[in-house]
Amino acid sequence: MFDSPWNSSYRLGFDSRYTQDCTFFFTFYSQFGLRAVEARLEAAGLLAVLFVSVLTNSFLIAALLKARNKTVTNCFLMSLCFADSLFALGIPAVVAARLNPEWAIGDFLCRLLPYSQLVCGFTVLWSLTFISVERYRCLTLDPRLKLSVSSAGLVVLTMWLVAMLLFSPILFWFHHEEDLSICTIMFPRAPPVKVSLLFTVVVTIFVCLLPMAILVFNYQRIFMKMIETRQRWSTPCVQTSSLTRQEQQRMQKHIRVMRISLMNMAVVLLMWLPITVVLCLIYIDGDRPLEDTGFFLRSHHFLAALTIALLNTAINPILTGAIKFACCRSDTQGPPSLSRLIRIGSSVN
Numbered sequence: 001m002f003d004s005p006w007n008s009s010y011r012l013g014f015d016s017r018y019t020q021d022c023t024f025f026f027t028f029y030s031q032f033g034l035r036a037v038e039a040r041l042e043a044a045g046l047l048a049v050l051f052v053s054v055l056t057n058s059f060l061i062a063a064l065l066k067a068r069n070k071t072v073t074n075c076f077l078m079s080l081c082f083a084d085s086l087f088a089l090g091i092p093a094v095v096a097a098r099l100n101p102e103w104a105i106g107d108f109l110c111r112l113l114p115y116s117q118l119v120c121g122f123t124v125l126w127s128l129t130f131i132s133v134e135r136y137r138c139l140t141l142d143p144r145l146k147l148s149v150s151s152a153g154l155v156v157l158t159m160w161l162v163a164m165l166l167f168s169p170i171l172f173w174f175h176h177e178e179d180l181s182i183c184t185i186m187f188p189r190a191p192p193v194k195v196s197l198l199f200t201v202v203v204t205i206f207v208c209l210l211p212m213a214i215l216v217f218n219y220q221r222i223f224m225k226m227i228e229t230r231q232r233w234s235t236p237c238v239q240t241s242s243l244t245r246q247e248q249q250r251m252q253k254h255i256r257v258m259r260i261s262l263m264n265m266a267v268v269l270l271m272w273l274p275i276t277v278v279l280c281l282i283y284i285d286g287d288r289p290l291e292d293t294g295f296f297l298r299s300h301h302f303l304a305a306l307t308i309a310l311l312n313t314a315i316n317p318i319l320t321g322a323i324k325f326a327c328c329r330s331d332t333q334g335p336p337s338l339s340r341l342i343r344i345g346s347s348v349n
Helices: 036-066 072-088 091-099 106-140 149-166 195-233 236-240 245-286 299-328 338-345
Strands: 010-015 021-026 174-177 182-185
Touching: 021 182, 021 245, 036 072, 036 091, 036 299, 072 106, 072 149, 072 299, 091 106, 091 299, 106 149, 106 174, 106 182, 106 195, 106 245, 106 299, 195 245, 245 299
Parallel strands: none
Antiparallel strands: 010 021, 174 182
């Protein structure tokens, strides 16, 4: 077994499935070596993320269930909350692997954990994308983008089914490598198709790049629409006619929504880009000959990027409430409490 100090996240083992030869396995959730203090800090940080994520999403789910009006946005929000919560509920398994690098929670969880994380990551980003489409429609009243609540429910169901089917191979490729006591992945060898490259491209495009590109495009359109509205209100003819109090409040409301919406987009990009980059680096790092041991990735790089994405599950309900609060508050109101922020976020439309 290859156990150099610099190689705490790769293990040399025998591939009995495809190559019938020795190969290096990336440990993903486990990291070996003298890391007792680091492991405890990682576990504490992950458990804190779990607590905040469950708390904020529970508030929003309760508010959505109590909402009188069933809207298209609320339908996508419920999907987002469910995906956020399911994503966060995988944290205890990751914590167990950090505290005990030898994978001790079985082959079933080894297959289910990465599968659920990919499915949830897909649905989180696409739910946010559909919410951005609906926000743009509400702003512009574009009839071409109008959906009924039942149609939105069908979109949500289709989104989950596509995610579960798209990543179903993960259930077969990830496995508990008992000889090495790690949870790892072994891609099929099927020349001339390079399955590992194909999978990395599919995940990168459909889980991350495509929804984030649509998200940026929609918020850019929202931003331009709000700038156009503000400029129209700022023309001399409007200024000389003096805006009414209601019009002034509406203008300030647009400015607040614009700022928070841009922050929302920036947060999503910053929190999901790291895991996108790390997934690509895992492929690059692992696509080397057996004799080349110049691995540059460690499991804590993967964990850091995963933690940032998990933290987004706690922030999403807060930002949703912040956008709605910016839409409905008067200038005399102060900042809302967390529970109120999430509650009013459920009524966004």
